[in-house]
Amino acid sequence: MTYDPDNTALLVIDPYNDFLSEGGKIWDRLKAVAEANRCITNMLAVLEASRGAGLRVFYALHHRYRPGDFEAWKHMAPIQGAAWRAKTFEEGSWGGAIREGFEPGPGDVVAHEHWCSSGFANTDLDQQLKVHGIQRVIVIGVRANTCVEATVRFAAELGYDVTVVRDATASLSEEEMHATLEVNLPNYAAIVTTSEIVESLAGSLRRPNPARPRALSGS
């Protein structure tokens, strides 16, 4: 597979300290899976390879907890009730900050925070992808069976071509990983490994005219 930086983006989902850093609120429950598949190392490798190949990077970030968020809701999804109780990704806290190494850089696009699991639902992600000419997305991040799976499903429904990097994601159990990577997402995306995508992206760079600058005209 090759990826054209003119229409392909990397989509990084929820690289928060609460998920990915020692001391984060969910890290203890996530680290067994994350360490088994070298998730963080792989996420960094895909991020670096994507930047190297000239892909624009988009961030889909979960709602950061703020006092008063949910008090007046008439109902909510169970996962939202859990996030409310745990105050995960609290606004202004270290846990709600991006893990070192994953910080958005100049030219990256950070979509509106999402309230549930899909980076597309109730955000500007779809519009931002469109105005940047993106038709294909490569997805990495956490958690596999909640935000990653939801975002991939939405992307496919909305008409994007989707690739998921199977060892650049993690979740709370191998059972969750299996549900997403083996059972569900093969219906909606190509599933590749980090080494495969890094190789593809390196190849994408070796185009006949690799020096062609990316069109960045604003109007």
Add this chain to the structure above:
Amino acid sequence: MTYDPDNTALLVIDPYNDFLSEGGKIWDRLKAVAEANRCITNMLAVLEASRGAGLRVFYALHHRYRPGDFEAWKHMAPIQGAAWRAKTFEEGSWGGAIREGFEPGPGDVVAHEHWCSSGFANTDLDQQLKVHGIQRVIVIGVRANTCVEATVRFAAELGYDVTVVRDATASLSEEEMHATLEVNLPNYAAIVTTSEIVESLAGSLRRPNPARPRALSGS
């Protein structure tokens, strides 16, 4: 749990012959699971109980295959490629007709056909629920880990309160059922059994003023 017919609807997903009837294109692969949990009997029981309790019934139906549908698409989800090859739910065919007993009746709402798995994506389902005042949906139908899970995930993202009936759905394997009903959907919905929901709906009917007519003013 009780359900108020003024704001609750039953949502029936893809009750096509190709899925649910002997001779349907997918029935052979689905029937082991469907027969093990008495899926069709349970779906009929929930449908009858919902109608009895005065709930409006909405149908989310998968795109029916028509020649020329996909030929010009630049890309598609793997599950769409499979549907294309198999010509499932072919327009005008028996397989693309609703299974006997599940036909929409007067006052039911049939949403636009969906192209992928979610009954909400690229359809009028959200708008139809809103103009009918619906804020809660009870979901039955097939297949569990594709159209049912996708529709439930979208419903939760869009702000609906969702209940899934665990033995009024089926899929191609117990592994798929497990991924959806045990691993993923508890994050997004209440999961109940047919007997529980039928009892709840019967109780919903026994309100102080059970004869109160439903408001049906058109303007």
Add this chain to the structure above:
Amino acid sequence: MTYDPDNTALLVIDPYNDFLSEGGKIWDRLKAVAEANRCITNMLAVLEASRGAGLRVFYALHHRYRPGDFEAWKHMAPIQGAAWRAKTFEEGSWGGAIREGFEPGPGDVVAHEHWCSSGFANTDLDQQLKVHGIQRVIVIGVRANTCVEATVRFAAELGYDVTVVRDATASLSEEEMHATLEVNLPNYAAIVTTSEIVESLAGSLRRPNPARPRALSGS
């Protein structure tokens, strides 16, 4: 301006007999404006030029009236109440058929019918444009200040580049035309004349490699 058929589509809005043909339910109220700007002749010219330049044609069609549509709605927009009373675009009727000369042909895409005015709201138009790689739309059709303006506004909001052909639309009064073409839509679209767009499209055809076939791979 030039248009690349790989990412540009023509979008035709509501070319129904009820709007555009002698004897149609709304024609009598529309024809003064439509004849003054030669709307139908111009729409045909743009359609022909678009096909000649290899642009794919998409149709955004208003909901066709069917008995029982609105009876249970708790509320509706005034324009929907009017459509209900007038039974415009009645399903199966001549008025609800496409005017001769505007019939969709092979390879054209007909989006789900829209319930109000925007061809994007509650339909698959956005997804269909995306899977066909479309990022720019040229818009013609009726009525200017309802379905055309709504569809253009939505297209711009969703991230499309939009061109409106000012004399290939019509409405019930010059006041409505003015509100849309002079006051509102210059905020959201390029506004051109039929002769300008026909010339641009002819130029788009005269590319260095005009014979290059359009990519139509399905997977």
Add this chain to the structure above:
Amino acid sequence: MTYDPDNTALLVIDPYNDFLSEGGKIWDRLKAVAEANRCITNMLAVLEASRGAGLRVFYALHHRYRPGDFEAWKHMAPIQGAAWRAKTFEEGSWGGAIREGFEPGPGDVVAHEHWCSSGFANTDLDQQLKVHGIQRVIVIGVRANTCVEATVRFAAELGYDVTVVRDATASLSEEEMHATLEVNLPNYAAIVTTSEIVESLAGSLRRPNPARPRALSGS
């Protein structure tokens, strides 16, 4: 007309200093219309009456300019290009702050910033309305023919019942006001005056059980 606070919200659009305060970037062009219809006084009256009647208040706020926002967009709507050049509602500036008297208070909901004109497009406004049980919106704010009209059109398309307060909005010219309030929005909303809505809201308060507290359960 009466409004039930359980399902009705006030929606305030873009009450920024740049629009509504002496010294704001757009105030000089807006003030002739705003002063002629006493827009600010009326907006405050509707806001106060809404709070008094127990309606929840939602804010739809335009994107605040930040450096780098648009540089990489492949295209944009003309109105976005103008906002980019003028740096309206600049993040952190006085012009991008809410005008005194219109600041969101406890329990109010501030939706994601919108990139173009509709408060619904690419934001969480629809979802926030739904989880709070809102089915009807009363709309005030600026500018009439851009953000107000766009938001009203989207609300109607998405299935909300909409009321617009005709003298609690303003724009750059009487021609723009006319296009929106006389020509277009009567198709999509009830149009009322400030004195009418204030009276209705006062009446809404005088219900048989005016002391009934609003349900604010979070789960």
